[in-house]
Amino acid sequence: MSRFPWPVPYGWFAVAWSAHVSRGGVVPYRAFGRDLVLWRDERGDAHVHDAYCPHLGAHLGHGGTVSDCELVCPFHGWQFDDSGRNTCIPYSERANGKARLRRYPVLERNGLVMAWYHPNDEPPMWDIPAVPEFGEAADWATPVCRYFTIDTAWQEMAENGVDAAHFRYVHGTAEVPILEEYTPDGFRSHMRSKQFFVTPRGNVEGRIDSDAWGPGFSVVRFSGIVDTMLLGCATPIDEDHCEMRFTFTVRRFADDRATTSVGEAAINEISRQLLEDKPIWEHKVFVDRPALADTDGPFLQFRQWAAQFYVDAT
Ligand code: FES
Ligand SMILES: [Fe+2]
Structure with missing residues (x-):
């Protein structure tokens, strides 16, 4: 079951x-x-x-x-x-x-x-774009790959993106992201958010902007401290287990060593966040009618978008 x-x-x-x-x-x-x-x-x-x-x-x-x-x-x-x-x-x-x-x-x-x-073998209904930063773009570093498996359903992980409040409690960030826009758009969706990072030089404004092409492919751009791009690819192993493949690249600095060390720090931070979410995801239940705060993110809009990807096998 x-x-x-x-x-x-x-x-x-x-x-x-x-x-x-x-x-x-x-x-x-x-x-x-x-x-x-x-x-x-x-x-x-x-x-x-x-x-x-x-x-x-x-x-x-x-x-x-x-x-x-x-x-x-x-x-x-x-x-x-x-x-x-x-x-x-x-x-x-x-x-x-x-x-x-x-x-x-x-x-x-x-x-x-x-x-x-597709459970009924329907042919592909959309395409996946080539993302230039992961191709020939010379000012982006060689991609770095990270792989995770998580004992939960795809939707539970994907919902993380619209859940601003958990950043403070699960990820210990001083500031939570401010969601400026969440737009479901057919099989695609777009999220625009900004976040203040606390650094020794004071607060730096950063952005996290993400675009999804269906449930399995998201392009996330982080900017502010280091320009980082992430291809977040969730793949259901079955109804309640997922793989997650992260492919990262960072914008090159003049100095290769700085690119590597700053890039690694950014990549480790994003990967650490996934490992912080993992125990929550692996033990929680799905609440169909959640008791939300008025300041919670657009959970219901996200869930409506996600629902289009489920069809019963005939
Ligand atoms: S050829 Fe006999 S099982 Fe595949
Ligand atoms: Fe998270």
Whole structure:
């Protein structure tokens, strides 16, 4: 039984950092409440399929291999192409037209392999942008990756963004962010906030602005002390467990050593905040009708936005 009332949401979700899936590599993976296989063909394209071979059920992620651009089952050598179709049975003249592996659409952008999940296999309904700061932009440092798993549902983590008050109690910040704007916008949403940081040089005004493309991809810009960009990618392992992939970059200083040390401090601070939230998320319950303060953030608007990503499997 899930602790939460929601199924796995649909959308684009990060399943790996590109650099972690080598050409010809095959790895087992679990997400969306399903056992999956993630592989990269000899051309360099990444693929995600359901893990179990339709022949006799071997897990293709454990011992499967890549032959050219096809995935080969370790049990009896059947081959599957990138659409999941069986193309060859090595001990038969004919392939089996009915043997199909479910395929998940994949895109690779911003150093991430992302898969589209929809419980009813609907095709992708939006795209994921290339974020220039994570590409060729010369004034941004080499990205840094951090990975976490959290025993909670996606929505519980995502709600953190509109919860200004918890910053003081969970994260010990002297000042809480002031939410200037929260705008649900179809499958996207935009948040603009400012926050005062207490520094030895006095209070510095900073900003935290974030834009989401569905449940699995958010771009967050921190400015004020150090310009930092974060790709926050939550991926549901199942209804009540999530992965979180953080990819950071900071704007370069003239001096490389300063870039590294200041960047690390900023990245550690943001990562520490996630670890502070983790025990709250892992033990709380969902309150459907919360008793809110008049100064609490736009929880109900957020929840309405989140609700669009849930559909029952038919
Ligand atoms: S179980 Fe995969 S080829 Fe037999
Ligand atoms: Fe938090």
